[in-house]
Amino acid sequence: MKVFQSSRRSIVGALLLFLLHGSCADDEVVHKAVGDSLDLPANQPKDNLNVEWKFNGDTFAEYEENQFKPVEQSLFPERIQQNNDNISVTIENLKHQDSGNFTIVAKKVGGRQHPTKLIVLHVHDRVKNVQIDYKISRLSKNCTFHLHCETLDDLNSSYSWSSDQGKSLGPQLNISLHPAESRKVSCTANNTVSQKSTEKTLVCTEESKYTGFRQELWLTISISILAIVILSGIIIACFRWRKRKGQTESEAGITVYEDVNPEGPAKKRTESVVNGMSIYETVDDIKVDKNLPQTIYDKLNYQRHPTVTASTSSPYQEVL
Template sequence: MRICYGYHVLYSGTALLLLCYGLCVRADENTVTEHRDAGSSLTLPLGHPKESVTYAEWKYEGKTFAVYIQGQVRISDEPQFSGRLKADSDHLSVEVTDLQLQDSGSYSIVADKSGAQLPTKIISLTVHGKLIIDIESNQIWVESKKSCEVNLLCKVREDQKVSYTWSGYKNGSEAGLRFTLSPAEGDVTLTCTAAEVSSPSEGNNTRNVTCNPGVSNNQLHIWIAVGGGVALFLLIVIIAVICWWKSHRDIDSPDQGNTVYADVNDGNVRKDKRSESINVASIYETVDELRGTSDKPQTLYDKVTFARPAPLGPSPSSPYQVVL
């Protein structure tokens, strides 16, 4: 009994192990790994004949974005793929266009045949950003050779592990490329292609190179720097002169203004004094004042009383009382 029980446990364990192995193999067979560049597209075919499928769903991370029902593939309203899905009802497929980095993940296709579920197809997608490549160029004129020593350096902006390939005028398999170019060869074209090692993502850039006799890039940069420095110096001098001129003009302007206003104010003061004298004193007081300075009559009243002998009585307070 014990021996039989032991064999039974052994057989059960072996069967369970084989079943798990079969499921894993089955899952691996239905899983596909895809790599795409950003901006490219991915087609997701159903993988079953049209007549053998009654219903199907296309899912991204468990969310349905397309269904097949009643002979038509219909796109659902999924914000992530808005405007970027194309359905093909004849071939039972859905195409995701203009792939973005956030589209990376697991896609699954679930299909039914008369109520029985068919094997699920899984696509594991990785979207890679497009490689942006820069080419640095430097050349030195070698008088003895009457030619230029050209140095090119190809590099990607992102910190990624990539391989480089040069093509065109010269070939190479490294990031840097060095060669000799004479003026007689004219303008030459070189293309650098960088490919990511872990994915098919790649990018390229092209540079045209011409040998300039007697002038190197370093000398050209020096002359540009000198010219820029001279222009900056002249600009500072011009600004300083303008500021100095404005400051002296502002200092001189108030003195001239004060002189003009002083002349005008003097006349106003004199005019105001005369006006004040007329306003404060009466006409009779003005006549009395003038009588002290002139022997001739100044007014009608003064003429009536002029040269008349003074009365014997007490002196009146006003000459007009005598006339009355």
């Protein structure tokens, strides 16, 4: 009796599993790149067929009475193509936000419903740029290269390495080389829609040990040169400013008209001029005798008449 009950329970369980499996949606996982297209065919005979396309539960396309019905396009504006020949919908120029669940519900008019088609879409970036970075550590004379492979196009990418020592997986790789030894390594970054590779040649040299020191030395030299240039510029600017200031003070204190300043102390021109000579000395304090010619006309007619008389009509008559 117990054996019969156990067998009956097994049969009922298998029947329920079969019914559940038959009523469940047909799942499919699809990976696409940004800019690709996604085709969503009904895959059913078109006669007397009604089809509804949904994205995360929202309807974005409908097919009834052998034609597509207009549906307000708020999910994929201007990116949907509808095909009556095979009853399919195509979403063009995929974007990251298009990742999600697409369902296709098809049923006969007045008949049974076909199994629901479920498509899980993942939209990825294409891998375009891959770079290899490394640091060097030394043990004795040998070089150990600590390699790191990276791409910023898709952070979920996987990595693989290839060299004459074999292959390995993961973004990290360590390689040890003897002095003067070299090796070429290749890193490949890939996701479900694309892949990209890059190569680098590693060389173990004596200079590798001092690479960081040399960089710091060059940085120190550059900063020192810049400081010297700035300091020199400041010194030159101060020198020019002091020189210009001295000239201004000299010009403000000594002028050609200084001896006519009524408020200043009496000063002869010979005392104010450095070399003791100027055009004014011939008519100022350099004169030796007041009776000598005082102007250019005195040289032509030194015995000029101080006044006009009946015999001379002008002081310049004798010259003429």
